[in-house]
Each structure stands twice: as C-alpha cells, then as structure tokens.
Amino acid sequence: MFNYKLTIQYKGTNYSGxxxxxxxxxxxxxxxxxxxxxxxxxxxLIGSGRTDAGVHALGQVAxxxxxxxxxxxxxxxxxxxxxxxxxSVSSVELVxxxxxxxxxxxxxxxxxxxxxxKSPFYKDYSYYYRSRTELNIGDLNLxxxxxxxxxxxxxxxxxxxxxxxxxxxxxxIGWRNVKGIVLFKIEADxxxxxxxxxxxxxxxxxxxxxxxxxxxxxxxxxxxxSEAGRTVPSEGLFLYKVRY
Numbered sequence: 001m002f003n004y005k006l007t008i009q010y011k012g013t014n015y016s017g018x019x020x021x022x023x024x025x026x027x028x029x030x031x032x033x034x035x036x037x038x039x040x041x042x043x044x045l046i047g048s049g050r051t052d053a054g055v056h057a058l059g060q061v062a063x064x065x066x067x068x069x070x071x072x073x074x075x076x077x078x079x080x081x082x083x084x085x086x087x088s089v090s091s092v093e094l095v096x097x098x099x100x101x102x103x104x105x106x107x108x109x110x111x112x113x114x115x116x117x118k119s120p121f122y123k124d125y126s127y128y129y130r131s132r133t134e135l136n137i138g139d140l141n142l143x144x145x146x147x148x149x150x151x152x153x154x155x156x157x158x159x160x161x162x163x164x165x166x167x168x169x170x171x172x173i174g175w176r177n178v179k180g181i182v183l184f185k186i187e188a189d190x191x192x193x194x195x196x197x198x199x200x201x202x203x204x205x206x207x208x209x210x211x212x213x214x215x216x217x218x219x220x221x222x223x224x225x226s227e228a229g230r231t232v233p234s235e236g237l238f239l240y241k242v243r244y
Contacts, residue, residue, distance in 0.1 A: 001065045004072075005095045006031070008060040011086040013124050013235065018051045018060065027051075027087060031062065034082040038075060039066060048101045048242045049108060052194070054234030056125065058111075059241040063101040069094075099244075107171060107243040109187035110196045113236045117180050126181065127236035135182055135207065140175040143203050146216040147173050147186075154223040156199055157192035166192060185240070197231045205229030 008031065016024035020032070032045040048061040076092045083089070113126035116135070122128065129135070147170050154166040172187040184200055206215050206229070219227045 001067060001097050002069050003063055003065045003095050003097050003099055004070060005093045005099060005101065006062045006064075006089050007091040007093075008057060008062060009088045009090055010057050010060065011124070012051060012053070012055045012057070014086060015053065017053045017055065018047055018049075018057075027057075027060075028062070030083060030087055031079070031089070034079050035064065037082060038078045039070075041066075046101050048105050049191070049239075050193070051237075051239050052234055055237045055239065056235075057239040060239050061101045061105070061242045063095065063099060065097070101242075104244050105242050107187055107189060108191060109172075109185065109240045109243075110191070111238045111240045112184040112186075112196065112200050112232070113238070114182040114184070115180070116182060122181075124235055125238075127233050129182070129204075131208070133208070135175075135177075135204075137175050137177055137182070139207050140184075140203055143206050143211075143213060143216060144173045144175065146213050146220075147199060151220055152223065153192055153195055153220075155219045155225055155228045156195050156202065157225065158194040159225045161193045163192055168192065168195070194231060196237060197234065198225070198228055200236075201232045202229035204232070 010027050015027050018027045020026050020029045028045060028047055032043055035043040035045065043064045045062050045064045051057060072092045076089055079089045114129045115122040115126040116129055118128060150167060150169045152166050153168050157166055168188050168190050170186060170188045175182060175184050186196060202219065
C-alpha cells in the first residue's frame with residue numbers, strides 16, 4: 001500500500017469545520033471528493049485533527065492510502081484545479097505505510113489574530129477588538145505562563161465535549177504585537193474542542209479586569225467551563241503547524 005501525506009491550507013469562513021458531517025459543507029469532504037474524482041475509487045482521508053466552523057488552517061495535515069503509486073506533481077496539480085480557491089494542497093508526500101496523521105502527531109500549534117484597528121482586509125482573518133484600553137503584551141504574557149505544563153483543561157473545553165481525557169500539555173504560549181495586530185501563539189500535544197478560543201477569551205477577560213495569575217489558577221481548579229472567560233470568535237484562529 002502507498003501512503004500519501006497532504007499538507008493543506010484553507011480559509012474556513014465558508015465551511016462547517018474540517019470534519020465530514022451530514023448536510024454540511026466541510027473541508028475534509030471537499031478534499032476527499034476531489035481525490036476520488038481523480039483516482040476514481042473511494043478514499044479514506046484522515047486528518048490530524050478537527051477545526052471548528054470558521055477556523056482557518058495554514059498547516060493542516062491529512063493522509064490516505066491507495067494500492068497504486070501516484071504521480072505526485074500531476075496529482076497535486078489536479079487536486080488544486082478541482083478544489084475551490086479557499087482550499088489549497090500545498091504539498092503531497094509519499095510517507096511510510098504506518099504513518100497516521102492524527103495518532104503520530106507530537107505537537108500542534110495554533111495562532112490567533114486580534115486586530116485593534118478597523119480594516120476591511122482583516123475582517124475574515126482576525127477578531128476586531130473594540131476597546132479604548134490598549135492591550136498590554138507584558139500582562140498578557142504573564143497571565144499566559146499559568147497554562148504552561150500538564151493540566152486538566154476541563155474548564156477550557158466546550159461543556160458538551162465527548163472527550164473523556166481532558167489532560168493536555170502546553171509547551172509554549174505567548175503574545176506579541178506586530179504592526180497593530182496582536183498575535184497569540186500556543187503549542188501543545190493536543191487540544192480539546194473550543195480550547196484555544198476559550199484560553200484567549202479568558203486571558204483577555206483577566207487583562208480587562210486587572211486580574212492576576214490567581215484568577216487563572218482558580219479556573220483550573222474549578223473544572224467548570226462556566227468559570228472561565230468568553231469564547232472569542234472563530235475567524236481569528238488558524239491551525240498553524242502539526243509536528244511529527
């Protein structure tokens with residue numbers, strides 16, 4: 001069997017997330033259908049993880065297996081010709097037969113963009129943050145340190161999440177200001193449903209109310225989503241990279 005790894009970029013605005021769902025347009029469905037149109041047989045396309053409706057990706061990873069070897073340049077060209085312009089397969093690689101895009105992933109990282117000035121060009125790709133008070137990057141980074149390490153993230157996952165194991169390890173987290181865009185980055189071994197947007201919303205809530213690190217510590221201890229801050233909008237979130 002030949003196993004092919006796809007690296008994918010997409011604008012999530014017009015899709016109900018990555019994963020195939022009934023009566024919904026999803027990124028996984030679009031790519032799977034395009035692969036099947038070219039190869040003329042069913043494809044089991046496995047993604048590295050879900051992204052929610054409206055969330056974008058710079059480095060989503062997926063894989064599928066087939067019995068026949070593929071001409072990679074021709075296949076990639078055909079895929080991108082069929083796919084809509086808001087989905088792009090940036091690379092196709094032949095990988096080991098046992099490679100699994102989800103289970104073999106060691107780290108995943110996300111970016112979240114916040115625009116502090118109104119611009120029509122940022123609308124679909126950032127959270128327009130309306131506040132008279134400028135965000136203090138130093139304060140945001142100080143609050144964020146409490147998320148580093150291995151924690152139970154029940155308080156930062158959607159309340160109806162079906163995932164029983166809520167323990168995740170965060171390796172890196174931080175904020176910076178790049179020419180009027182506030183950029184948040186987080187890297188962890190895994191993420192729960194809604195986790196990144198809940199973390200960003202909680203840190204913003206703490207900063208807006210001048211809460212210290214004890215606010216974050218207390219939320220972890222409560223194991224209750226209602227104790228944490230708001231969920232920020234999906235349009236600012238990007239799946240940045242998956243490491244293997």
